[in-house]
Amino acid sequence: MTPEQIDHVILVGGSSYIPLVRKSLAEVFGEAKLVTTVDPLRSVAFGAALLAAKLVANPECSMVTPEVTEVHYGTQTQGDKFEVIIPRGTTIPTPEPLTRCFRVSVHGLRRIGLPIYAGHDQVASRNELLATLWLELPENLPAGTPVEISFGLDRDGILEFRASLSDGSGTAIVTYLGRGASRDRWERKVDRLLRLKHALRSQVTVETEQRWQGLYARAIQALSGNDLHAAEGCAAEMEELLQYVRRSQG
Structure with missing residues (x-):
């Protein structure tokens, strides 16, 4: 809204008696729009x-x-x-979800971590990091597959998320928020191991792949349930399995 769209400015509160305040408002809106007939202390x-x-x-x-x-x-x-998704001034709860489309960066990617920030700075890392939104993708998605994420705020101002493939299938994607330094640490660890396994995919046997998928599923279940001890154990086994793959090819 521009100053020209404002019809009247009612001065309220003790600060409205300060001459500089009135002068500043008059410069923006014009003297004629300032309403001074109302008692500022009682209005x-x-x-x-x-x-x-x-x-x-x-x-x-x-x-x-x-x-x-x-x-x-x-x-x-x-x-x-x-990248602002829910702009400042949005009604709580949000009238309807706000959607964004992201694309899978590499073939076979299984997880996407999306940091969620709150603030005003154009540099993301200078804002407050609220959490990391993790998306569990289906297997063997080709690079460039569109993923649509819906963002919203409930009546309590709590962020809500939904994700699905935007390739015409409408396949729902499991999402969950990672909070806390310890949990984020193991989420990043599992994500790093997943990328490493993808890099070694040509060297992984069918048996090793099956074992890996079992460990990965257990790790994700542990993280979703905030069982960090179990997640740590799964990550250790996953790392050991990848080291075995490397040694066997060395």
């Missing part, structure tokens, strides 16, 4: 009384100002840029 009380009377007369009347987001919510893109 809030008068407004509250009018609202109370309105609600008493009509209890079903909704005159409550909706809650809105105070910061942007978004993620980190290439070059540490902050």
Whole structure:
């Protein structure tokens, strides 16, 4: 909204008596739009009384100002840029999900970690890192497969996510949030091992692949249940298995 779209500016509160405040407002909106006939010290009380009377007369009347987001919510893109997904000023809860489309970077990628930030800085890492959104992808997805993620805020202002393949199949994707340094550490560890296994895929036998998939499934289940001890054990076995693959080819 621009100053030209504002019809009147009502000065409220003791600070409105400060000459510099009035001068600054007049420079932005114009002197004619400043309303000085209302008592600045009583106007809030008068407004509250009018609202109370309105609600008493009509209890079903909704005159409550909706809650809105105070910061942007978004993620980190290439070059540490902050891509805003839920902009500041969005109504809580969000009227409808806000969607973004991402693409699988390499063939066979099984997990995507999407850092979720809150703030105003255009540099993502300078904002507050809320959590990491992890997506568990189906097997053997080709590079470039589109993944659609829906973001929203519930009535309590808590982030909600849904993800699905945007390739026409509509296949739902399992998502969960990773919070806490310890949990994020093992999530990154499992993700690193998964990428390493992908790099060694030509050397992995069918039997080793089956064993790997079993360990991977157990690791993801442990992380989802916040069982970090079990996740650590699975990660250790996965790493040992990859070392065996390397030695056998050496």
